[in-house]
Amino acid sequence: MTHPLARLAFAGVLAVLGFLLPRLLGGSSLVYDTLVAIAIFSAMSYGLDVILSDLGEISLVHTAFFATGAYAAAILTVTYGFSAWTALAGAVLAALALALVLGVITLRTREFAFSLVTYAAAVVCMNVASNWDFLGGSDGIVGIPPLDLSIGGIELTAGRSAEFWPFAYLLLLLTLYVVHRFRRSRLGQAALMVHMNPRLATMCGLDGNRIRLQVFLLSAVISAAAGWLYAFQRAYVGTDLFDTYFLVLMLTGVILAGRRILLGPLLGTALLLSQKSFASLGAYGDKLVLGVVLVGVLCLCPKGLASLWPRRRAAAVTDAPANTNPANTNKARFPSPVWERGQG
Amino acid sequence: GLIATPLVPRPTWARDPIAADPIKVGVIIPLSGGAGRQGQDVSHAVQSMATLINEAGGVLGRPVEILVKDDESTPAIGVAKANELAAAGVAVVLEGWNSPVTLAMQSVLARAGILDITMISKADAILASASNPLAIRLNSANAQDAAIIAKYLGSLSKKARIVFVTENDAYGNGAQQGIEAEFKKAGLDYTIAQTLKFPFAQTDFRVEITSIRDARPDYVISINANEGAGLPAFLQQYAQANVGAPVICTVGTVSPSVIETAGKAANGLHSADIYFPQTEPFASDPENKRFVAQMQKQFKAEPDKFMALGAASLQIWAKAVATAGSLDRKAVAGAIRGQEIPGTIFGTVRFDASGQMQHRHFVFTVKDGKIVVES
Amino acid sequence: MSARLEIADLRVAYGRAEAVAVDRLVVEPGTLSGIIGANGAGKSTLINAVANWSRAEPRVAGSVRLDGEELTGLSAEARVARGVQLVPEGRGVFLGLSVEENLTAVASAGSGRRAWSVADVYALFPRLRERRANLAGSLSGGERQMLAVGRALRMAPKLLLLDEPSIGLAPLLVSTLLSTIRDLVDDGLTVLLVEQNVHAAAEVTDVLHLIERGRLVAGGPVAVMRDDPRIVEAYLGANHG
Amino acid sequence: MNVAQQLVNGIVIGHAYALVAVGWTLLLGAARLVNFGHGQMYMIGAFVAWWVMAATGLPYWLAVVAAVLLGAALGAVMQRLFLRLTLSQDLVNLMIVTLGFGQALEGAAGLAFGPKPQTLASPFQEMSVHLGPVWFTVQDAILVGATILVFALLYLALHRSWLGAAVRMVAEDPRLTALGGFKVSRIYMGIFAFEGAAVAFAAALVAPRTPILTSMGFDQVVMTFVVVVLGGIGSVLGSYVAGLGIGLFTALFGALVSPAYTTAAVFALLIAAMVLRPGQLAASGSFAR
Amino acid sequence: MARLSSRADAPVLEVRGLTVRFGAFQALADVSWQVSAGKILGIIGPNGAGKSTCFMAATNMVAHTGTLWLDGEDASARPAHDLPRAGLRRTFQQNAFFGGMTVLENMEAALLDARPSPLAEAVFLPWREARRRRTIAERARTHLLAYHVPESTHGLLPGELSYGTQRMLSIALAAAPGARAVLLDEPAAGLGGPDMIALRSLLERMRDSGLAVVLIEHHMDLVMAIADEVVVLDLGRMIARGRPAEIQADARVREAYLGRAA
Ligand SMILES: Nc1ncnc2c1ncn2[C@@H]1O[C@H](COP(=O)(O)OP(=O)(O)OP(=O)(O)O)[C@@H](O)[C@H]1O
Ligand SMILES: Nc1ncnc2c1ncn2[C@@H]1O[C@H](COP(=O)(O)OP(=O)(O)OP(=O)(O)O)[C@@H](O)[C@H]1O
Ligand SMILES: [Mg+2]
Numbered sequence A: 001m002t003h004p005l006a007r008l009a010f011a012g013v014l015a016v017l018g019f020l021l022p023r024l025l026g027g028s029s030l031v032y033d034t035l036v037a038i039a040i041f042s043a044m045s046y047g048l049d050v051i052l053s054d055l056g057e058i059s060l061v062h063t064a065f066f067a068t069g070a071y072a073a074a075i076l077t078v079t080y081g082f083s084a085w086t087a088l089a090g091a092v093l094a095a096l097a098l099a100l101v102l103g104v105i106t107l108r109t110r111e112f113a114f115s116l117v118t119y120a121a122a123v124v125c126m127n128v129a130s131n132w133d134f135l136g137g138s139d140g141i142v143g144i145p146p147l148d149l150s151i152g153g154i155e156l157t158a159g160r161s162a163e164f165w166p167f168a169y170l171l172l173l174l175t176l177y178v179v180h181r182f183r184r185s186r187l188g189q190a191a192l193m194v195h196m197n198p199r200l201a202t203m204c205g206l207d208g209n210r211i212r213l214q215v216f217l218l219s220a221v222i223s224a225a226a227g228w229l230y231a232f233q234r235a236y237v238g239t240d241l242f243d244t245y246f247l248v249l250m251l252t253g254v255i256l257a258g259r260r261i262l263l264g265p266l267l268g269t270a271l272l273l274s275q276k277s278f279a280s281l282g283a284y285g286d287k288l289v290l291g292v293v294l295v296g297v298l299c300l301c302p303k304g305l306a307s308l309w310p311r312r313r314a315a316a317v318t319d320a321p322a323n324t325n326p327a328n329t330n331k332a333r334f335p336s337p338v339w340e341r342g343q344g
Numbered sequence B: 001g002l003i004a005t006p007l008v009p010r011p012t013w014a015r016d017p018i019a020a021d022p023i024k025v026g027v028i029i030p031l032s033g034g035a036g037r038q039g040q041d042v043s044h045a046v047q048s049m050a051t052l053i054n055e056a057g058g059v060l061g062r063p064v065e066i067l068v069k070d071d072e073s074t075p076a077i078g079v080a081k082a083n084e085l086a087a088a089g090v091a092v093v094l095e096g097w098n099s100p101v102t103l104a105m106q107s108v109l110a111r112a113g114i115l116d117i118t119m120i121s122k123a124d125a126i127l128a129s130a131s132n133p134l135a136i137r138l139n140s141a142n143a144q145d146a147a148i149i150a151k152y153l154g155s156l157s158k159k160a161r162i163v164f165v166t167e168n169d170a171y172g173n174g175a176q177q178g179i180e181a182e183f184k185k186a187g188l189d190y191t192i193a194q195t196l197k198f199p200f201a202q203t204d205f206r207v208e209i210t211s212i213r214d215a216r217p218d219y220v221i222s223i224n225a226n227e228g229a230g231l232p233a234f235l236q237q238y239a240q241a242n243v244g245a246p247v248i249c250t251v252g253t254v255s256p257s258v259i260e261t262a263g264k265a266a267n268g269l270h271s272a273d274i275y276f277p278q279t280e281p282f283a284s285d286p287e288n289k290r291f292v293a294q295m296q297k298q299f300k301a302e303p304d305k306f307m308a309l310g311a312a313s314l315q316i317w318a319k320a321v322a323t324a325g326s327l328d329r330k331a332v333a334g335a336i337r338g339q340e341i342p343g344t345i346f347g348t349v350r351f352d353a354s355g356q357m358q359h360r361h362f363v364f365t366v367k368d369g370k371i372v373v374e375s
Numbered sequence C: 001m002s003a004r005l006e007i008a009d010l011r012v013a014y015g016r017a018e019a020v021a022v023d024r025l026v027v028e029p030g031t032l033s034g035i036i037g038a039n040g041a042g043k044s045t046l047i048n049a050v051a052n053w054s055r056a057e058p059r060v061a062g063s064v065r066l067d068g069e070e071l072t073g074l075s076a077e078a079r080v081a082r083g084v085q086l087v088p089e090g091r092g093v094f095l096g097l098s099v100e101e102n103l104t105a106v107a108s109a110g111s112g113r114r115a116w117s118v119a120d121v122y123a124l125f126p127r128l129r130e131r132r133a134n135l136a137g138s139l140s141g142g143e144r145q146m147l148a149v150g151r152a153l154r155m156a157p158k159l160l161l162l163d164e165p166s167i168g169l170a171p172l173l174v175s176t177l178l179s180t181i182r183d184l185v186d187d188g189l190t191v192l193l194v195e196q197n198v199h200a201a202a203e204v205t206d207v208l209h210l211i212e213r214g215r216l217v218a219g220g221p222v223a224v225m226r227d228d229p230r231i232v233e234a235y236l237g238a239n240h241g
Numbered sequence D: 001m002n003v004a005q006q007l008v009n010g011i012v013i014g015h016a017y018a019l020v021a022v023g024w025t026l027l028l029g030a031a032r033l034v035n036f037g038h039g040q041m042y043m044i045g046a047f048v049a050w051w052v053m054a055a056t057g058l059p060y061w062l063a064v065v066a067a068v069l070l071g072a073a074l075g076a077v078m079q080r081l082f083l084r085l086t087l088s089q090d091l092v093n094l095m096i097v098t099l100g101f102g103q104a105l106e107g108a109a110g111l112a113f114g115p116k117p118q119t120l121a122s123p124f125q126e127m128s129v130h131l132g133p134v135w136f137t138v139q140d141a142i143l144v145g146a147t148i149l150v151f152a153l154l155y156l157a158l159h160r161s162w163l164g165a166a167v168r169m170v171a172e173d174p175r176l177t178a179l180g181g182f183k184v185s186r187i188y189m190g191i192f193a194f195e196g197a198a199v200a201f202a203a204a205l206v207a208p209r210t211p212i213l214t215s216m217g218f219d220q221v222v223m224t225f226v227v228v229v230l231g232g233i234g235s236v237l238g239s240y241v242a243g244l245g246i247g248l249f250t251a252l253f254g255a256l257v258s259p260a261y262t263t264a265a266v267f268a269l270l271i272a273a274m275v276l277r278p279g280q281l282a283a284s285g286s287f288a289r
Numbered sequence E: 001m002a003r004l005s006s007r008a009d010a011p012v013l014e015v016r017g018l019t020v021r022f023g024a025f026q027a028l029a030d031v032s033w034q035v036s037a038g039k040i041l042g043i044i045g046p047n048g049a050g051k052s053t054c055f056m057a058a059t060n061m062v063a064h065t066g067t068l069w070l071d072g073e074d075a076s077a078r079p080a081h082d083l084p085r086a087g088l089r090r091t092f093q094q095n096a097f098f099g100g101m102t103v104l105e106n107m108e109a110a111l112l113d114a115r116p117s118p119l120a121e122a123v124f125l126p127w128r129e130a131r132r133r134r135t136i137a138e139r140a141r142t143h144l145l146a147y148h149v150p151e152s153t154h155g156l157l158p159g160e161l162s163y164g165t166q167r168m169l170s171i172a173l174a175a176a177p178g179a180r181a182v183l184l185d186e187p188a189a190g191l192g193g194p195d196m197i198a199l200r201s202l203l204e205r206m207r208d209s210g211l212a213v214v215l216i217e218h219h220m221d222l223v224m225a226i227a228d229e230v231v232v233l234d235l236g237r238m239i240a241r242g243r244p245a246e247i248q249a250d251a252r253v254r255e256a257y258l259g260r261a262a
């Protein structure tokens, strides 16, 4: 399947099959509910995936972008009565603004320092949300109207899950497409370069800080779009959107199947949510299973479940820079000397 | 490949609906985590009540079957569970410990056309929300609660220094506002010496307690709904610091489990609540006696207020169905909202037009680890 | 008396690709043996296997004996304790420790062997004494190389494995280092040296082995090997150009 | 404001933060591992101590010993599980694997101990000391003393013995450390076991103050996070100072502004610190310096 | 051998008065040199003399004083990441790659004049992106082959290459099309025999194709054979500068650096 047209056709068939999936699975409302949740949450996870896989950092503030999308949708529709389209634009802009501020602050750090500072940012964001009446305080915002994306004469509305499916599915496809294209774009390549060897990337003409910020913005937009749709689906937003629940879901979804695999986060999220919906062992049992699976997967096959598959090609991206190369390991281990950070 | 993989087995509920003779009733409440213990108690109470109802011939001649789901105190999971129950074809969902979880589930249930009765969650938005025009709630509202605290304090003294220790969220801030408004209404000349706000999850209160000592209050009003950890911790640390001023806890926050966890530190606190199994008028109420006996028999437990609310919600729904003669959501809600329903474990209860059940409050104090009702 | 190092049927593979297949290699005590070969021939792989050390995870099979004692199955640190000391290619120092700490922070040597003192090392490389308080991370490439060799000597090796120690060293230092190693050998140390600088290596070694595509293709006393056409053509000739 | 009392509060809170953080600090410095399961390990420590007292009736101090032993065992299990990832310094996966480990612990504890809140009853928690305007419990005093002791011992171990250099060596390059004749997995074993034992010890000393729940993990140690980072990653002395500092900040901020916003304020402080000196905080272990 | 750099052909790269301090330590003091297109400048000196630091300063990767001139323009204030675009590229003393990318992908990443589509084009005009990608891969492949990185290794990760091949790869990355001046930090380190010969012819080819090459080396045979001019550093100072033959004859250089090896 090397011919691009053949690949395109295959992707098309897959997309159509995906759309029909709920019907193939019996079309019950539970199937629709679960699949809508899978679509929305995996779209959310792709935001983090871009950061984790391509930039090589663990952002713990991504729930805030998801929440920003949802809150923007809620406030614009409930408080100001705008349409869902406006809300989408608002969600994207709000996420961009927040990501810009947070990115400028947090992206100066790397590795676990970055994770820690993004966690701190998430705590502060959550505190703001639960104390600011404009955002509904700790009770959140209720009464979000059903999704209405009608344009002109074409009626596009959704209330129940089955009606949400086309929208959620479309969002997922769009996300997949954008992430796929991103990985083949200049920015995607630059992200990898900056991640793998900042010093060499500088010598290839890249401004590391700018690239990192751009990727951060992109990922925020992806997560925010998912949050926007989630707000309509749930009709309620609250501070729980900042919870570790979503964070763990994102991280696990991304990690489970393996990094830099296009369908990875989707698969991971689907696995997790289906287990919760169809084979739950109770809250404690689920936690135990999730934990054991995570530890097992990462300790036994650090490259994710997909690495158990026959290898696709040599360039499976690991995070640890090829350790045989001393220069690269230096980079991963040491406080960056001045020259590694560039001077701009 | 992935999408074609049949991950999902053919669900069991897709069977022929004729076979589903019992009426399914969903219960969504935390069964794990900080509120897990109370949630489990509530689900037991609902089950006891279902046994009683089924022994008495069921609802519309059909037995009631209870399906319990754990919301893990997480709205997203609550929503998923609500969807599961909707798919399972429940006639009603009894839910709610945490307000955000209730608020998140409301719209999902309303869209699915399922009647939704809130047992415990207190947020005002639950009854005001456009998402669920047929909202019903059993637990008392903040406004009702505030009046009784003011009245009780007024009976103790007309002039006093008060310190509030308030959880910093919608419930806590709302409750404090309500109480202060009631003070004004009752013309009580109280000095609010200090208001100490703390985050819900806090368990170490030494900083607040030091501030309380400094403020030399006559009374301390605690607004802390963290029954699992926060409130007992506060009571223990407060007792130890020998501050002296009596603590008044807001309505409904002092459940027997709080007293059990706090141990002797709970002695001397004052609070009010809406239900006590062994106190009049409940003690002699035949419905309540049957319920208390059933709890004893089935779960070897004495019901508390939360359990009573859980059981009552099922009982009230059953009575409303009988009145309406159908399971239809609107009809059943109509038989509850704005109506009076006799013969419940709370006696004859009245719902206002917004769906809020009206309560009588009883002030109590704790002596030797036991609740002693004062009025 | 058995040989200091005896390798038999050694096979090392990365994934499916076999990088080294050596049937037999013997190093006598008190000698300096050199391994030479083109880039990618498997020199590093071979001597890493002797120390059972690698940054990658190669599969190693075969027998390695030190003074007749079978080392197979022993971890790298166990081999260090028995006197096998490797200075790996590229970098053998801790950049986050000071020069002096790098020299002091080594496990105590096995019994019965004389370890070099820090002062001995400074005497060998005076430049290091000047920079003793600096972090190794701020050393120049050549200074790091000196430190790595000094660090290895602190462990009182019986068999010292050096992977291209002259990389990055100034010419003056290369000859100093190599002649120092020669002196150490004359004092009884046994050294296996991987060296690209065949010219320099041929001056000090007793024995030379030529490795090509993972196999030893020639080996013998340096006087003989010097005239071996394969070596003259590919290695010695080049440096005259 | 009763300044003296608030200072005492701050000192006690601060020492609790520092003691809870000490294992994590060492782990982060030496294995470069951000342990998101730290909170759950704290919870396990507290529950084990409680269970020993409740089930066997052993005295409190023996329960502390039991908790410490089990904590060390838990650390050892972690080391076994994570060894490969630690050796290859796969930092992203390491961070996430600890998250999973914490989830598994919480799930298992939930199944074993249920959702009911429990009280770890220390006899010293009941004894109060009133000195003029200030008071504290004997438990508080023990906590402060024990914290100072643990920090002093760790400091000495890292600065007066080969351990400090060994720890910095594995932190930088575990593979190369083997060539120095050190058994790397054993050094890791020590570090992980210390993390487990230290957090269990902290739990057994701190937890008697409040009811314990199997779900309390992260809430209880969230400040630890800040201590570890602000102290300068991997710095023992730094985390003691940071713990104490944040404790005092908590007390004074709570007394002067509002306890409601203490967490947010501390985290904002953390962000500010990281923005102002990112290099410092990203620095590798600063043991012995 | 080529002529000395004359005033006629203007230097591509010139540094004047480079000075670098690390705290109290003066690593580089007032060093100046220049190199023109089609010329090779050798920098030699004992270990720790400041040669690599000189490269760091010349690429604005370390705080320093002194000026940098690219094609006669003052580039001192330009950030490090701006210089490659202006044609200044370098290698590092220790091999540096994008560890998780294949050799071919590394090369693609280093091509500055042929880069993947911007995000918007990749999203909205995917076919153009695909065309571009094919061109880039082809160029990268050809370039690698020209720099003695055999096709069989193109699918491997850099860490899986032997040290010598890694060095060739890092030179190939630095000398990507579009480069005008290339700074090579000890390219011959770890090379020997046939590889050394290959490297030498490679350097000559680079020079002949019009690149300005600056070479830090300890291999005197190589430097003396191909450099047009040699600069000698010691303790951060420039102690000599001239044609290879002059340098070899310089007593100070012999004492400080070459020893009996010369
Ligand atoms: N980590 C690894 N993974 C896969 N293959 C490897 C790895 N390391 C080395 N190889 C391969 O093994 C072979 C031998 O490599 P080795 O590093 O031993 O060569 P060498 O003789 O030391 O070369 P040089 O003189 O360049 O250092 C080479 O073909 C190389 O590509
Ligand atoms: N970041 C730094 N901090 C402190 N000192 C430094 C730093 N970087 C380099 N040095 C010192 O500056 C001096 C020059 O270093 P440089 O790397 O330029 O040497 P070099 O000439 O390239 O030597 P070599 O041939 O060994 O590579 C050395 O003594 C080194 O220790
Ligand atoms: Mg090698």
Ligand SMILES: [Mg+2]
Pocket (backbone or CB within 6 Å): C140, C141, C142, E051, E052, E053, E093, E185
């Ligand atoms: Mg150098």
